[in-house]
Each structure stands twice: as structure tokens, then as C-alpha cells.
Amino acid sequence: MESDKIVIDESKYIQQLSIDCVIFGFHGEQLKVLLPKVKQLELWSLPGGYVLKKEDIEAAAQRILEERTGLRDIYLEQFYVFGRANRSTGETLKKVLLANSIQIPEDSWVFERFISIGYYALVDFSKVNTKIGIYDEACEWHDIHQLPNLAFDHAEIIQKALETLRFMLDDKLVGLNLLPETFTMKELQILYETILDKPLRRDNFQRKVLTMGILERIEKKFTGAAHKAPYLYKFVK
């Protein structure tokens, strides 16, 4: 359709630099990642885009995430810069542009290698609404164990983000709003086990999180059977 034609003014952007966002979603016992699907191709990619010449990179990351997924005001953090000389190929991008009826000269910088700044976030996927961007025909949560066909080195970018998330989990936990206001030790352990993707010993886990000094113990959860009721906790502000 003629109305689908997209014009990109490539001169507005810093050449050969992009941002890619890895948005992890946790809920129940599932860890997922948010992936737009390129129009008319069996190809998924991270929500990414270019940085304007005079734009703050933090603002660029927020703008790109919103354009591709509809998500706003997500706390994004840088985790790594991907800059191998052979990391992106013009061939894949040409297919994407063709599928989107985007016309760009063959000798444009957009077909060169990109250096991409990776940002990541962890949200409760049941609490956010996603929206399809103009380049995409879908924007969906995928289980991290069953990733689809991904563009460029995006599988590697997701893996690196996941390592960072696991490494930083203790430090980020309190601010993430991934649990109800009060929760049981069991619920917290499931969160850790899901993100770390391994079972944890209950006694070791409990000792560890209690020494972190981030939890406040409240009354027992009411279950009708008081002697078996678990304690409830909340995060210390």
C-alpha cells in the first residue's frame, strides 16, 4: 500500500550508532523478553533505533523504546556497548527496509556496521501495555528459553543483558516492583529462581536475603491454619 511508505531522514542521526533495548518481563514463574517482529519477515529484533545528533542518549533510549513498543517511563539502564566490526550486516537491513517500503540510497551509512548501546529493564509484564511500532507487525513477549529467529547479534545482546540482570539482581530488587506490597519468602525465592534459572536451597536462600537487610518481617499470612502460615515480608524503604 502506498500509504505504508515510510521516509527516514537519515541525516538527523549520528551515523553508525544505535541503541537496543532488552526489556525483560517477570510474572508468576516466567521470565520473558519483549520483541517486535519485522513486517513481512520471519524475523524478530530488539526494539532499537538511532540517536539524534543533539539528543541525550538517555532520552534517545526512552524515545526509541516508546516508538517500538509503546512502553513509557521505564527505568532503563545501560549494560554494554556492542561494537564488533562484523556485528551487523547491511543484507539483513536491506530486507527489513524493503519489507517496510523504506527507501534509502544503497551507499547510505545505515548499511555499515553499527555500534549499539545496550539498555535493559525488568518489568512486570502483566502490568504494562505494549503497542506495535510503525516498522513492525507485532510486539510480543517471548519466553527466554524459546527465542524466535533474531536479527544481527541480538541473541548475544539478550544473553549479555541476562547475565547483567542476574549479577545485579540483589542490588536492583527493591526498586523493581515485581512483587505485591507484602509477600512470602517463597514468593521471593520463586522470583530469584525464575530469573537465575536454577533451584535454590530454601535455608541458604532465606539466610542470604535476610542478611541483605532489605526485608522487614510483618505478621503471619492468614490461611486459617495458623501454625503452618508463612510470614509476610515487605521491602524496607
Next chain:
Amino acid sequence: MESDKIVIDESKYIQQLSIDCVIFGFHGEQLKVLLPKVKQLELWSLPGGYVLKKEDIEAAAQRILEERTGLRDIYLEQFYVFGRANRSTGETLKKVLLANSIQIPEDSWVFERFISIGYYALVDFSKVNTKIGIYDEACEWHDIHQLPNLAFDHAEIIQKALETLRFMLDDKLVGLNLLPETFTMKELQILYETILDKPLRRDNFQRKVLTMGILERIEKKFTGAAHKAPYLYKFVK
């Protein structure tokens, strides 16, 4: 002098992107940072430079560090990307270029804001030899408590690198070669205290590092007074 004239082919590089290296040096009870001094200006900067269009960024970081400081084969790690819209001004750069007799057109991209990828390393400053680069008139170690007049946002970049170094110290310690092959608990504590810039309680420190599982205890150090001799340790490989 005519022979000092430097020609830069700016078209070889990715526009508005740079790398800055924060090289920390530890020895004795001192923590320093390595800073080149711009020719004829009372201005110091981090060793930085541009990335070639088809160059791996890791290779670019190594090349830039060597060009500006003479250091080779240093284990550099990314720690943050600095990309505020107003972080670098063309005015400072114009002074630097003038002082170096570098001629670049007034409307060149080099006077725009740069997005800079920060790399850092920690070395034993008594074990490395530095060399002055072509843009600089000095390349010296400065105590981190007494930094000179720094270009752009380089003071902020050093601060962020220092936070990363302190946060990562436990994880990086073994590979850093900052202590002799065998060392006392006291020597290890001084390293921590110098980098963290605060006194640590001896018993707490000892308990903490012993539970990290990175130390192997060897025989007592020979001092002539056996009952007071401290134990020697080495890192577990």
C-alpha cells in the same frame, strides 16, 4: 614549529563517537589516574580518541590507549557511555587543536557533542612505562584526591569509573596482579582501604575476604619472631 603540524583525516572515523580510558594505578597506599596533558594548555584530559568506521571498539580502545599513553595489552573494560547533549563543547576542542597546530574545518563534526564510551583498567603503576602521545606534552599519574584542571566532563567520567572499580573490586581482584605472589592479610586490607578510600575493621575485613573463597593460606611469614609472624596468603587459581 612547522614539523609539529598534525593532519587528521576526520573522514576515517565514526562521527560524534569517542572512547575515553580511565587507567587507575595502585601501588603502596596510593591510587592514581593516568592523564595526558594537552600541549601548551593548563589542561589535562583522559586518554581518548575516535573509532575507525570498520574497527572493533575493543581494538579501538587498545589503539587509543597506546597512542596516548604508550601502554599496551592492558585489560580494559567498558563501564559506561557518556552521552548528555551538552557534555562536550567545541570551544575547548578548538583550543586544543590550535595548541597542536591541527587544522580542521570550522563546520567539522569534531566540534559537535561526542558520545563517549568509557573504558577502565587498574594496574600497578610501578610496573608500567608510559610514553607521551603526539597531541600531548606530558602523560602523568595523578593522585585521585588531587586532580588537575580537566577537559569536558572528564572529572565526572573518572568519578563514575571509580564507583565501578569499587563496586567490582571483589570480582576483579584475583586477576589484577596488584600484590606480590604471596601477601599478608594486612597488605590485602591496605589495597582495599586505598581503593575504597576508607578504613575497614580488621576482623570484619578478614571474615569477609575469607568467605569469598579466593584465598589460600600458606606458611607464616618469617620475621624472626615466630609467635607474632603474620600468615601469608595467595590467590586460589
